[in-house]
Structures are given as structure tokens and as C-alpha cells.
Amino acid sequence: MGGYILRRLLINIPVLFLVTFLVFSLIEIAPGDVVDYFISPDMMQYTTEEDIQRLRERTGLDQPFLVRYGKWLGRLAQGDLGYSFVESQRVDELIVAHMKNTLPLMGAAWLMGVVFGISLGVFVGLRQYSVWDFSLTGLSFLGLSVPAFISGILGLYIFSVRLGWFPAGGMRTAGGDSSLGDALYHLVLPAATLAVMDIARNMRYMRFAMLEVLNQDYITTARAKGLRPRLVHYRHAMRNALLPVITIVGLSLPQLVAGAVFIETIYSWRGMGSLYLNAVSGRDYPVIMGVNLVFAVMVLGANLLTDIAYSAVDPRVRFED
Amino acid sequence: MSEQMKPLTNNAAQVVQIEAKARIETPTQIAWRRFKRHRLALISLIVLVIIMVMAAAAPLFTRYDPNEMSLRDRALSPNGEHWFGTDNLGRDMWTRTIYGGRISLQVGLAAALISTVIGVILGAVSGYYGRLIDMVIMRITDVVMTFPPIIIMLTVAAIAGTGLTNVILIIGGLRWPATTRLVRGQYLSLKNQEFVLAARTMGLPDWIIIMRHILPNVMAPLMANVTFAVSAAILAEAGLSFLGMGIPLPTPTWGNIMENARSLTILQDKPWMWMPAAIATLTTVLCINFVGDGLRDALDPQQIM
Numbered sequence: 314m315g316g317y318i319l320r321r322l323l324i325n326i327p328v329l330f331l332v333t334f335l336v337f338s339l340i341e342i343a344p345g346d347v348v349d350y351f352i353s354p355d356m357m358q359y360t361t362e363e364d365i366q367r368l369r370e371r372t373g374l375d376q377p378f379l380v381r382y383g384k385w386l387g388r389l390a391q392g393d394l395g396y397s398f399v400e401s402q403r404v405d406e407l408i409v410a411h412m413k414n415t416l417p418l419m420g421a422a423w424l425m426g427v428v429f430g431i432s433l434g435v436f437v438g439l440r441q442y443s444v445w446d447f448s449l450t451g452l453s454f455l456g457l458s459v460p461a462f463i464s465g466i467l468g469l470y471i472f473s474v475r476l477g478w479f480p481a482g483g484m485r486t487a488g489g490d491s492s493l494g495d496a497l498y499h500l501v502l503p504a505a506t507l508a509v510m511d512i513a514r515n516m517r518y519m520r521f522a523m524l525e526v527l528n529q530d531y532i533t534t535a536r537a538k539g540l541r542p543r544l545v546h547y548r549h550a551m552r553n554a555l556l557p558v559i560t561i562v563g564l565s566l567p568q569l570v571a572g573a574v575f576i577e578t579i580y581s582w583r584g585m586g587s588l589y590l591n592a593v594s595g596r597d598y599p600v601i602m603g604v605n606l607v608f609a610v611m612v613l614g615a616n617l618l619t620d621i622a623y624s625a626v627d628p629r630v631r632f633e634d
Numbered sequence: 635m636s637e638q639m640k641p642l643t644n645n646a647a648q649v650v651q652i653e654a655k656a657r658i659e660t661p662t663q664i665a666w667r668r669f670k671r672h673r674l675a676l677i678s679l680i681v682l683v684i685i686m687v688m689a690a691a692a693p694l695f696t697r698y699d700p701n702e703m704s705l706r707d708r709a710l711s712p713n714g715e716h717w718f719g720t721d722n723l724g725r726d727m728w729t730r731t732i733y734g735g736r737i738s739l740q741v742g743l744a745a746a747l748i749s750t751v752i753g754v755i756l757g758a759v760s761g762y763y764g765r766l767i768d769m770v771i772m773r774i775t776d777v778v779m780t781f782p783p784i785i786i787m788l789t790v791a792a793i794a795g796t797g798l799t800n801v802i803l804i805i806g807g808l809r810w811p812a813t814t815r816l817v818r819g820q821y822l823s824l825k826n827q828e829f830v831l832a833a834r835t836m837g838l839p840d841w842i843i844i845m846r847h848i849l850p851n852v853m854a855p856l857m858a859n860v861t862f863a864v865s866a867a868i869l870a871e872a873g874l875s876f877l878g879m880g881i882p883l884p885t886p887t888w889g890n891i892m893e894n895a896r897s898l899t900i901l902q903d904k905p906w907m908w909m910p911a912a913i914a915t916l917t918t919v920l921c922i923n924f925v926g927d928g929l930r931d932a933l934d935p936q937q938i939m
Contacts, residue, residue: 570782
């Protein structure tokens with residue numbers, strides 16, 4: 314087990330290096346001279362070519378690409394992501410502050426996807442070709458085709474504007490109490506609309522896995538020896554059907570992050586998505602780099618955890634290479 | 635029933651001929667016959683054709699110009715003159731929706747074509763040659779896939795700029811890893827089969843084996859992948875434009891029409907300004923996905939004819 318984890322970890326190191334290199338080079342080819350960001354606009358007309366050259370030397374921008382990449386990597390290793398061009402704040406502080414809002418949103422959506430997706434999948438998997446199966450599987454196809462910005466808008470329109478069940482965005486009632494209940498009340502609709510795709514996908518995979526497991530010989534054996542159907546379904550079938558679904562659930566993070574960008578925009582949620590979108594429209598390169606790196610590391614981490622979790626529950630994978 | 639029982643003619647040679655004609659179907663005919671059995675896929679294909687015709691021949695379906703503003707007709711709700719109402723600048727929403735389909739479908743098809751060409755080339759080379767080149771290509775694929783799709787697209791859009799050509803290039807240039815992995819897997823398993831060995835023994839150059847001998851065998855899973863790539867590209871364009879980082883106004887696309895809904899007053903009181911675009915996007919994507927599903931089943935050689 315230890316050897317397996319170590320091997321998976323080592324595979325990720327070159328990928329992580331390439332990720333940092335890609336992020337750094339992307340910003341390198343961006344139009345515009347970074348040195349201009351160090352000169353305040355009202356001073357621009359008094360700045361001579363020599364001043365700019367001196368500034369370039371002082372900030373180290375005159376050095377070759379690879380030298381700057383190495384220095385940047387060195388600072389990155391110490392957790393230093395630099396300063397935002399726009400917010401005059403450290404990038405890591407900005408990211409931590411916004412991550413605090415994004416994690417509950419993505420976490421809640423992920424949890425809804427796991428709980429509702431898997432239970433619905435088991436439910437219809439045990440009732441193949443029933444009315445339930447046709448309607449829910451059909452709905453899941455719709456759910457898989459709905460992008461987050463449409464599910465977000467429609468959710469906001471139906472459940473907030475028309476029905477008035479939920480607030481129309483924001484993270485808490487303005488001027489109101491900051492209780493946990495109020496926060497949860499604001500969280501339900503954004504998280505649910507973000508979870509639509511996850512629920513649909515997990516349900517489809519769980520249904521398929523159930524159908525496959527139910528055809529196995531050991532299920533027939535369990536039935537033949539007179540085991541109660543409930544035990545056969547939940548102990549024998551569901552536990553084995555969960556195995557392949559672990560991978561799907563673990564690899565859903567990139568989709569969730571992408572969806573969060575839209576959901577946060579629609580529900581005025583001050584999380585990573587809105588931080589990133591502001592950085593993109595303001596060409597705030599240090600923040601763009603920081604957010605890209607954080608997301609990439611999160612995705613790599615999630616992939617690694619999925620591999621480890623899978624190998625922990627299914628020892629067969631550790632022996633093949 | 636009885637017609638089938640007794641042959642139309644007693645001439646033996648003619649019977650053989652008729653039977654041969656009846657039995658030999660091209661792979662396309664087989665696929666089409668099996669596709670037609672999928673009722674939902676067939677209906678989706680028809681709806682899709684209607685949407686594509688409306689988009690392609692948009693000027694025939696409206697009297698208005700998509701960008702013509704009429705300040706007297708601002709924010710009208712749907713009526714006999716303006717079927718889908720008008721927006722805050724007095725532009726006809728029905729016209730903007732069908733013209734928007736033009737751009738959205740164009741981006742979807744062009745981006746899917748680009749990503750498929752890149753994906754097939756890289757996947758074929760990677761799977762066929764293996765070793766170092768495979769390792770390099772696969773690591774690059776891993777790196778691109780490490781970034782959540784919309785995040786990396788927004789980053790490149792921020793650097794390279796927006797607009798129709800850039801959006802097509804960005805979406806097409808970043809969606810290939812999925813295709814590469816699929817094609818690579820197929821080449822990995824096919825390259826060890828006898829027909830490839832036979833082609834090699836005949837001394838055929840690698841590129842002919844890759845293109846003429848192996849590629850046709852990859853077409854079945856690839857076709858379904860292409861349809862899903864089209865719907866993914868349509869959604870990516872809509873997403874980018876919705877966030878204001880895609881195709882800039884006044885050119886209408888379904889994405890930047892939906893951007894209207896980011897204003898709460900429009901979302902609340904003027905649903906005609908965003909709902910047609912949302913429904914059009916959803917219908918198109920749903921239909922493409924159903925067609926893709928039908929194609930996958932129809933082209934699956936594992937299935938009994």
C-alpha cells in the first residue's frame with residue numbers, strides 16, 4: 314500500500330512542474346509590459362526611457378526567462394504568490410479569503426451529488442425498466458446536458474423570483490444576523506443548482522454499476538441460499554457497485570470548479586470564481602497565476618486521493634501496473 | 635410473409651443476384667438502419683436539422699436586422715410584431731436568437747473539428763509509436779487536463795483576447811486531451827492485431843498504416859466523441875460569452891444574449907430577453923447528445939446486427 318501511494322505521488326511531481334511552467338509561460342506571452350504596472354498612471358508622462366530601464370533592472374524583469382522562472386519557483390515553494398496588481402493585497406491572502414466562501418459551496422454541491430446521485434442510482438438500478446427508471450434516467454440525461462449557467466439562472470428564476478422560497482443571491486441577509494441558519498438558507502439554492510450535473514452523472518454511473526453487479530454469479534448465489542432481498546441488494550450488490558463510482562465521484566472536481574465560476578457570478582457569491590473572473594477582466598496576472606495554480610494543485614490532489622481511496626477499497630488495482 | 639417464402643423468379647442465377655443485393659449493406663447503411671431504431675435519437679436529429687436550417691437561413695425567417703436598434707420599441711414584451719419581444723435597445727429578440735444560433739453552431743462545429751484533428755493526430759502518434767513520444771504526449775495531456783476547462787479558457791482569453799476566431803481557437807485548442815486519450819487507447823489495442831502486422835509485412839509506410847488501416851477502425855467511437863465535442867464547444871462558447879469573455883456585443887450569440895439575465899431586473903421582469911436563448915442552447919445540446927448516444931449504439935460493433 315505504501316509503495317503504491319509513493320509511486321502515485323512520484324508520477325504527479327513532473328506534472329506539477331509542467332503546470333507551473335505552463336502557467337508562467339502563459340503570462341510571459343501575454344501582451345503588455347509588466348514593468349508598466351509599477352508606474353502610476355499620473356507619473357507616466359514624466360517617466361523617461363532610462364527610468365523604465367532602471368525600474369526593469371531593480372525588479373529583475375531584465376533577466377532571461379528561465380532565470381525569472383527559477384526565482385519565481387523558489388518563491389512559490391515558500392508559499393509566496395506575489396501581490397495583486399489591482400487589490401494591493403497579497404495574492405495568497407486574497408485566495409484564502411475567497412476560498413473560505415467557495416469551499417462550503419463546492420463541498421455542499423459535491424455532497425448533494427454523492428448522496429442524491431448514489432441513492433437515486435441504487436433506487437432505479439433495482440427497478441430497471443420501471444416507470445421510475447424511465448423518468449429518472451430521462452431526467453438525468455437532461456441534467457447532464459444543462460450547463461451550470463443555465464441551471465443557475467433557471468434555478469434563480471423559478472425558486473427565488475417566481476416562488477420566493479430562497480433569497481436572490483448573496484451569502485447572508487444584509488444587516489441581518491450572521492447565524493448559521495441564515496448562511497445555510499443562502500447556500501441551498503446555489504449549491505443545488507451547482508450539484509445538478511453531479512447528481513445526474515453519479516446517478517447514471519451508479520445505476521449502470523448496480524445493473525452490472527446484479528448480473529453477477531455471486532448475487533444469484535446469495536439469492537439462492539435464501540438471503541433476504543434487502544441484504545442481497547444493499548450488502549452484496551450496492552457495496553460492490555460503489556467501487557467504480559468512487560472514481561467518478563473523485564474526478565468530478567474540475568467540473569465542480571468550472572461550475573462554481575458561473576454559479577458564483579449568478580448568485581453574487583464572493584468566492585474563488587468571482588475573484589478569478591475579476592482578475593481575468595482586469596488582467597490581474599498575479600491573481601490569475603495564483604488561482605490557476607491553486608486549482609491545478611487541488612485537481613492533482615483530488616486525483617491522487619481518488620487513486621488511494623480506490624486502491625484501499627479494491628486491493629486488485631495495486632497488483633497490476 | 636408469403637411473398638418472402640416464394641422466390642420472385644425461378645431463374646437460379648437471378649435468385650442469387652437478388653439475395654446478394656439484399657444481404658450486402660455498406661457499414662453506413664447498417665449504422666443508419668440501427669440509428670433509426672433509436673426513436674429519441676431520430677427525433678433529435680430532425681429537431682437539430684430544423685435548428686441548423688433556421689440558423690443558416692436566418693434572414694429568410696425574419697424581417698428585422700439583428701443589430702438594428704429602434705429606440706421607440708425598447709423592451710417590448712412578445713407581441714405580433716416582435717414574436718419574442720425586444721431588448722433594452724429595441725432590437726428584435728427573435729431575430730437575435732436565430733442569428734445567435736448561427737454563431738453558436740459555427741463555433742461548435744469549427745472548434746470540434748479543430749480539437750478532433752489535434753486529438754486524432756496526437757492520439758494516433760502516441761498510441762502507435764509508444765515509448766518516449768507516448769510518454770511526452772501523455773504528460774502534456776495530463777497537464778492540460780489538470781486545469782478545470784473554463785478556468786484555462788478564461789486565462790487564454792484574457793491573454794489572447796476575445797472575438798470569434800479566438801474563441802474557436804481557444805475552445806478547439808484546449809478540448810483535444812479527451813479525444814487524444816480515446817484515440818490513443820484504440821491505437822494501443824489495434825496496433826498488435828494481425829491486419830496491422832500484415833500491412834507492415836507488406837512494407838507499407840507508417841503513415842499509411844496509421845491513416846488507412848487503423849483509423850477506419852477507430853471511426854465508430856470517434857464519431858460519438860465528435861458529436862459530444864460539438865455540444866461541449868457550444869456550451870463553452872455560451873459560457874465564455876455569458877461571462878463577457880467570449881464573443882463581444884453587438885454580434886448576437888446564445889451566450890451573450892443570456893448575459894442579459896445577469897441583471898436581476900431583466901431576470902425578474904423581462905424573461906423574454908434571456909429565456910429563448912437558454913431554451914435554444916438547452917434544446918440544441920440535448921439533441922446533439924441524444925444523437926451522439928444513438929450513434930454510439932448504432933456504430934458499436936459489439937452489438938448484434
